[in-house]
Amino acid sequence: MNEFTKLTRQGDIAVVTIENPPVNALSPGVPEGIQASIEAAAGDEAVRAIVVMGGGRTFIAGADIREFLKIVAGQRERLNLLPFLRTIEDCPKPVVMAIHGTALGGGLETAMAGHYRVLAPSAQVGQPEVKLGIIPGAGGTQRLPRLAGVAKALEMCSLGEPIAAQEALQLGIADRIIEGDLLAGAIAFAREVAGKTPPKTRERDEKLRGAGAATFQAAREQARKIKRGQSAPLAAIDAIEAATKGSFEQGCHRETELFNECLFSTQAKALIHAFFGEREVAKIPDLPKDTRVLEVRRAAVIGAGTMGGGIAMNYANAGIPVLLKEVSEEALSRGLEVIRKNYANTVKKGRLSQAGMDQRMALITPQLTYDGFEAVFEGMALKKQVFAEIDTIAKPDCILASNTSYLDIDEIASATKRSEMVVGNHFFSPANVMRLLEIVRGKATSKAVLASSMALAKKLNKIGVLAGNSRGFIGNRMLGPYLREAQFLVEEGASVEDVNTALYDFGMAMGPLAMSDLAGLDIGWRIRKEFRHLEKPGVRQPLVADLLCEMGHFGQKTGRGWSRYDENRRPLPDPDVAALIEESARGAGIERRKISREEIVDRAILALVNEGARLLEEGVALRAVDIDIVYLQGYGFPAWRGGPMFYADTVGLRDVLARIAEFEKRHGPELWSPAPLLKRLAEAGQTFESFDVRAA
Ligand code: 3H9
Numbered sequence: 001m002n003e004f005t006k007l008t009r010q011g012d013i014a015v016v017t018i019e020n021p022p023v024n025a026l027s028p029g030v031p032e033g034i035q036a037s038i039e040a041a042a043g044d045e046a047v048r049a050i051v052v053m054g055g056g057r058t059f060i061a062g063a064d065i066r067e068f069l070k071i072v073a074g075q076r077e078r079l080n081l082l083p084f085l086r087t088i089e090d091c092p093k094p095v096v097m098a099i100h101g102t103a104l105g106g107g108l109e110t111a112m113a114g115h116y117r118v119l120a121p122s123a124q125v126g127q128p129e130v131k132l133g134i135i136p137g138a139g140g141t142q143r144l145p146r147l148a149g150v151a152k153a154l155e156m157c158s159l160g161e162p163i164a165a166q167e168a169l170q171l172g173i174a175d176r177i178i179e180g181d182l183l184a185g186a187i188a189f190a191r192e193v194a195g196k197t198p199p200k201t202r203e204r205d206e207k208l209r210g211a212g213a214a215t216f217q218a219a220r221e222q223a224r225k226i227k228r229g230q231s232a233p234l235a236a237i238d239a240i241e242a243a244t245k246g247s248f249e250q251g252c253h254r255e256t257e258l259f260n261e262c263l264f265s266t267q268a269k270a271l272i273h274a275f276f277g278e279r280e281v282a283k284i285p286d287l288p289k290d291t292r293v294l295e296v297r298r299a300a301v302i303g304a305g306t307m308g309g310g311i312a313m314n315y316a317n318a319g320i321p322v323l324l325k326e327v328s329e330e331a332l333s334r335g336l337e338v339i340r341k342n343y344a345n346t347v348k349k350g351r352l353s354q355a356g357m358d359q360r361m362a363l364i365t366p367q368l369t370y371d372g373f374e375a376v377f378e379g380m381a382l383k384k385q386v387f388a389e390i391d392t393i394a395k396p397d398c399i400l401a402s403n404t405s406y407l408d409i410d411e412i413a414s415a416t417k418r419s420e421m422v423v424g425n426h427f428f429s430p431a432n433v434m435r436l437l438e439i440v441r442g443k444a445t446s447k448a449v450l451a452s453s454m455a456l457a458k459k460l461n462k463i464g465v466l467a468g469n470s471r472g473f474i475g476n477r478m479l480g481p482y483l484r485e486a487q488f489l490v491e492e493g494a495s496v497e498d499v500n501t502a503l504y505d506f507g508m509a510m511g512p513l514a515m516s517d518l519a520g521l522d523i524g525w526r527i528r529k530e531f532r533h534l535e536k537p538g539v540r541q542p543l544v545a546d547l548l549c550e551m552g553h554f555g556q557k558t559g560r561g562w563s564r565y566d567e568n569r570r571p572l573p574d575p576d577v578a579a580l581i582e583e584s585a586r587g588a589g590i591e592r593r594k595i596s597r598e599e600i601v602d603r604a605i606l607a608l609v610n611e612g613a614r615l616l617e618e619g620v621a622l623r624a625v626d627i628d629i630v631y632l633q634g635y636g637f638p639a640w641r642g643g644p645m646f647y648a649d650t651v652g653l654r655d656v657l658a659r660i661a662e663f664e665k666r667h668g669p670e671l672w673s674p675a676p677l678l679k680r681l682a683e684a685g686q687t688f689e690s691f692d693v694r695a696a
Pocket of ligand 1: 022023025061062063064065066079080081102104105106107109128129132135136137138140276279280
């Protein structure tokens with residue numbers, strides 16, 4: 001009917017196929033095409049009912065998110081899909097929506113404006129708009145509660161998680177699940193309902209009754225907890241509440257108001273930045289599209305400790321057979337036991353079948369190492385020894401990947417005769433859960449190995465971000481100044497709890513000192529010892545972390561660290577630590593003062609930003625968004641702030657620079673000299689997002 005839709009006929013049933021690859025987003029022209037097709041079919045006397053389906057891999061993935069950016073930038077009119085959906089709903093002939101893949105956001109809204117929905121068994125439907133900082137804006141908050149009931153609509157619209165076909169059927173969102181050929185099943189269904197008066201979702205208000213204030217209260221509480229700091233989930237709840245209080249038209253009107261408020265918010269900009277960022281990071285400018293990708297058919301993981309075990313699980317989850325090597329029977333069986341327990345927990349939660357667990361366990365082959373080396377603490381000597389040995393036994397086309405968080409990949413590679421095959425794969429703990437994978441490019445790492453690593457990341461369901469070989473790569477290099485400031489702040493007079501709370505309230509998943517306690521203070525201690533020779537003499541260093549470690553206080557696992565932990569691992573203030581901090585600070589002549597929450601946040605977050613600017617300019621990160629994704633996926637930075645670099649852009653780089661200059665005055669240039677790139681961009685009125693190191 002236009003370039004995005006095709007209208008065909010199978011006997012008395014018209015079939016409208018949407019063709020806007022890859023995901024049939026409702027880009028300009030798509031709604032028009034669907035509407036014109038339906039109108040044409042409605043006017044065709046030979047047609048008794050209409051089936052609408054998506055061409056390619058999915059139904060409709062929603063509105064075109066790129067269009068939102070243009071609307072916010074004032075380059076496009078606001079989007080109003082309501083009249084379009086109303087014409088579908090008003091069609092005098094039954095419209096059957098045939099759904100495979102996903103019907104998300106505007107996709108589900110379109111489906112609900114149809115009279116019936118039939119789903120492929122693997123289809124999913126959802127209103128994920130809150131993940132983009134917005135709410136359904138095409139009647140979703142009004143039609144969904146009419147089909148699924150208020151409680152479920154509240155959950156789906158405020159949390160954004162999609163549901164599977166079977167649940168959609170039980171809830172009344174779907175009318176039938178079609179096994180086998182979807183189109184044939186949809187046509188048969190359409191014939192069954194042809195001639196009947198098509199039911200309009202907007203007129204079905206029996207499920208709206210009975211939802212009282214307590215339901216909305218509970219939804220708000222849940223949203224505040226699960227979507228801490230975010231405004232869209234609460235707006236979605238307001239819009240659904242409006243559905244229960246007035247007519248469909250009034251509800252839609254309220255929905256539109258709330259939708260626009262959300263769309264123009266900084267949170268939406270940040271979350272949309274994160275959405276595209278997750279996909280952008282996979283694109284490496286100097287890797288031609290036809291770069292050879294080595295297929296990873298088998299893997300071996302050396303060391304069955306926490307990281308090794310988690311990494312092995314990733315391979316098994318992706319169906320890749322994996323050897324798991326350890327030095328002793330005991331270490332090996334301990335490692336396997338942890339893996340088994342992890343899987344068993346997932347089975348208990350109903351997210352994996354017993355058969356699925358057995359399959360995965362069968363893919364993991366335990367093996368004692370051929371030699372007596374011991375993996376895998378962060379120690380260069382040991383790493384080199386391990387790599388040199390593997391180099392002699394592994395096949396020539398075997399990629400050697402080191403899961404290191406700090407060590408120099410080039411030096412590790414120098415221990416082998418295949419430095420082009422050596423790459424860093426920095427997993428985050430717990431490795432079977434965290435989606436971030438820093439892929440570290442050494443001087444000699446070949447393009448094929450990089451392309452293969454990126455492809456492997458995707459296969460392992462990770463988000464691979466390319467990082468240059470700089471100490472700490474992207475994430476941990478920035479973490480250094482962040483944790484340093486957290487510690488300086490307590491030395492200068494803030495309490496451990498002040499620091500943790502201020503950053504938690506900023507939106508971080510946990511405060512910096514709480515995070516250190518969780519990770520284990522001994523990790524940083526070991527790394528500091530390895531790199532002590534690189535510390536500049538005379539530059540202020542944190543005083544207390546080493547002392548805690550010397551006392552054996554390694555954080556949660558020992559019950560004591562920056563905080564004390566009870567048997568449920570709940571943190572409690574530790575007066576001994578407070579005294580130790582105070583004593584150390586006084587001993588070092590540090591002036592103690594009252595420190596505001598604002599200063600805590602600025603010192604910690606701008607330390608991240610300043611270091612981020614340096615590594616951006618050095619090319620350690622390809623783009624500002626790569627840094628943002630590392631922080632969102634690996635360090636608990638709030639997605640609704642877009643990541644540290646995006647956050648700095650929203651604050652304004654001039655203000656960021658001015659604040660850093662204040663800190664420089666107070667704490668000295670060694671710690672706080674502004675990154676040259678930050679200075680340049682701020683002075684030119686530009687943003688990190690606009691910076692392209694290749695053009696610089
Ligand atoms: C909405 O609908 C608001 C409404 O209430 C109406 C208001 C008026 N738009 O993820 P993939 C791109 S809000 C534009 O790799 P997968 C994506 O960037 C929307 N582009 O595939 C990528 O591009 P590239 C609510 C989109 O198979 C390519 O398509 N809907 C959109 O792993 C492939 O994507 C959502 O939030 C879009 N809507 O996963 C759903 N969707 O190749 C968002 C995708 O250049 N989408 N692209 O990098 C998704 O969750 C996943 O894409 C999906 C497929 C599950 C559909």
